[in-house]
Amino acid sequence: MTSEQFHLTGKAFDFAIVGGGIIGSAIAYGLVKKGARVVILDGEDGDLRSSTGSFGLIWVQGKSDVGGPMAEWRRRAARLWNTFAQTLTDDTGAALGWQNKGGVHLCLGDEELDTRQALLARQAAQDPDFQYEFLSRTDIARAVGLTPGLRVTGASYCPQDGCVDPLAVLRALRCWLTRKAVFRACVSVDDISPDGSGYCLSTMEGPVRAGRVVIAAGLDSGRLAEPLGIAVPVRPVRGQMLITERMQATLRLPVSGLQQRPDGAILIGESHEQCGLDDTQSMAVMTRQATRATALFPQLAKARVVGGWAALRVVPRDGQPIYSESPGHSGVFTITCHGGLSMATLHAGAIADWISGDIPHPEPAFCSTRFRQTLRTNTSVVEAHS
Amino acid sequence: MIERLTTQLVIVGAGPAGLAAANEASRHGLATLLVDDQPQPGGRLHKRRAGLTCAAGKSGAEIRSGISVFGISDRGSLLAEGPKGCPVLIESDITLLAPGAVERPFLIPGGTLKNVMSASIARRRGLIDALPEQGPVILAGHGPYLLATAARLAALGRPATAVLDTGRPLRFLGGRMLIGPHREKARRALYWMLTLHRHGTRYHHGCTNLHIEGRNGVAHRLQWVDAAGRPQDIAAAAVLLHDGLDPDITLPRAFEVPVHWNGQVFLPETDPNGGTPTDSLWLAGSVQGALGPDASIARGHLAALDICARSGRLSYDEAMNRADPWRRMLTREEDLGRRLASLAIHEQTIHKDVVVCPCQGVTAGMLHAAARKGSPGPNMAQAATGCATGACQGRRCASAMCRVLSAATHQDCEEIGLPRPRQPVRPVALGVLAAFGQTGS
Secondary structure, three states, X not given: OOHHHHHHOOOXXXXXXXXXXXXXXXXXXXXXXXXXXXXXXXXXXXXXXXXXXXXXXXXXXXXXXXXXXXXXXXXXXXXXXHHHHHHXXXXXXXXOOOEOOOEEEEEEHHHHHHHHHHXXXXXXXXXXXXXXXXXXXHHHHHHHOOOOOOOEEEEEEEOOOEEOOHHHHHHHHXXXXXXXXXXXXXXXXXXXXXXXXXXXXXXXXXXXXXXXXXXXXXXXXXXXXXXXXXXXOEEEEEEEEXXXXXXXXXXXXXXXXXXXXXXXXXXXXXXXXXXXXXXXOOHHHHHHHXXXXXXXXXXXXXXXXXXXXXXXXXXXXXXXXXXXXXXXXXXXXXXXXXXXXXXXXXXXXXHHHHXXXXXXXXXXXXXXXXXXXXXXXXXXXXXXXX | OOEEEEEEEEEEOOOHHHXXXXXXXXXXXXXXXXXXXXXXXXXXOOOOHHHHHHHHHHOOOEEEOOOEEXXXXXXXXXXXXXXXXXXXXXXXXXEEEOOOEEEOOOOOOOOOOEOEEEHHHHHHOOHHHHOOOOOOEEEEEOOHHHHHHHHHHHHOOOOOOEEEEOOOOHHHHOHHHHOOOOHHHHHHHHHHHHHHHHOOXXXXXXXXXXXXXXXXXXXXXXXXXXXXXXXXXEEOOEEEEEOOEEEOXXXXXXXXXXXXXXOOOEEEOOOOOOEOOOOOEEEOOHHHOOOOHHHHXXXXXXXXXXXXXXXXOOOHHHHHHHHHHHHHHHHHHHXXXXXXXXXXXXXXXXXXXXXXXXXXOEEHHHHHHHHHOOOOOHHHHHHHHOOOOOOOOOOOOHHHHHHHHHHHHOOOHHHHOOXXXXXXXXXXXXXXXXXXXXXXX
């Protein structure tokens, strides 16, 4: 679509979504299903893309350490995955590699095992629906299909854990959105400004008009959101992954940092490095990942690694999502979080409902007003008011 | 556990360029290590393999075969997998990459059927051994290697039934070729054509719209349109494809050497001596553009002399004097390269059914669809289709992917570019990678 066509579509779009990653796409999916006219403006081919750094685990166990509303939000999101995966497959015909047979977290040494037991006991106390059990070395071999390394003392298994192919999910959403909405790749948004009762986004392909705007641009969200009064204190954390050639069935279940994809390739991840905006691979990290994988399962030493990649993930300052509407510009939203894949169910659901104005904010604790940051807007310095 | 090799100059790739460079550098006193992933040095050479290897060895260079360089450490050392899966760490002051060329896949429908393979792979398997015992063998594509392979088949007593060349006939180069500076090669080419004629191999030029038809997944017939525009077909029991040789830029790109599209292929950015913008890194040989073994040998010598001059082993004047004959040889080969390039007729469109990425089964049609559905760039198309994420990591298909995206988006290949380079650049056993993680390289 040329800029004239953007103009000539007559009515502006109901929603413009900046960012076509897993967060933007899931929100768009939800909004389109509610009957809205949506345009998604995705960035350049070389832009930072956190979605490619997702390992694909929809994990329930051990995810309550942050506590408070985050734990409950995660639980809600994970519980909806079965339905979400089914619906998305029905809508798109795409195979998502969604598996919900449970997941295993290995512990090395006795101390790790004790810590893990305490952690999961606390989680069970908070969440009566949470199921788990601890596995001995023999149990691990039986459940996973490989003998664990000598340093492995035990593992926790949760039948509610699942995993999915993150690129397959993104691909399915994107395909569907190019049919049901307007999906424009390689369109950078320079600026968002009020325009009548809605907003005008200036892009290199001309102006785009929409009633409401959702900024879901990951690490780039602050650039557009902060001038409009939404604080987005996030930092990049690099995650690296390795992938092997296709192999015969080896890992029956996803194990902490290891999973076998439906096509047989084994994915090894996921590292966490603080290195600013550097999204290049570090060989030192790759070799450490390999060391860890072979310590967990020595039989994997013969697997041939054919590739690897790195991506910068988004981590908000306090680890909790940022779901905020601009205080001075109603109808402009910023949605960013860590673990956008797990949250996709709620982004397409409750968040889309809130953005549409159908329900109040589903979790006010996630507003960015909690940061009480001084922001500079285009015209003056304003306090992000409480 | 890790074998540590330390040297002043490491040369990766023991083809004609690597061997020539090792010979030259060693001769001037530079401690030189030449590593190659094949069981023996020589690259694609046959008759001249032994001579060049011997010369390099005699000059004092250490030659190690069976070593596959898969990555670069954060400090710039080379990480490799040695024979029997041993981890090898190579530390050197200067690096010369001579990885050679990869065969350009001839992208026609039916190219991945059984009994269809690249000429290069067939030759590696012993040529005759790779073919069925009986039945018509057809060669298709373009390039000197195609003619050479057909001639070899005839010499081995299993002549091909036909060669379908997409380019113009050799006579377009002119009769003067037989007496000019390229007379040796021209005479050899003529000899090959006569050999083919004698053995009954029909040679067709100007072939277009080729496609291979299969029955039960096995190729059995080739169809094409001849130079006069008439549809033709021929039965085939085996098909060998070859469409030229492209620089293998995977390792140079891992070293962040920039590449540019010259209209047909991505070439790395080097100065006339193979020097690159990256410090202490040179390239030599077919990686600078495939012009045959003589050009590679010349380039190997030129790079080595430049390295010796820069590291003080030779004065610049002496290096230039010694470089003179090699520069003349290279100029001559570049001239021949230009003439041969004029014979090529490049069909730009790739049919939708063609498998562009054999590792992951991605067709041109899938890439077109991805480009239309929000993934028009190389990194996004790679994520969307899985193209170039398999065992070869794009070595065979990244350029083709670029061409397809270029056609789909009406943008030049230079603008589209290639997906970001990734490590490991070669498959490596997880255990070998882990060995480096234990000691911390």
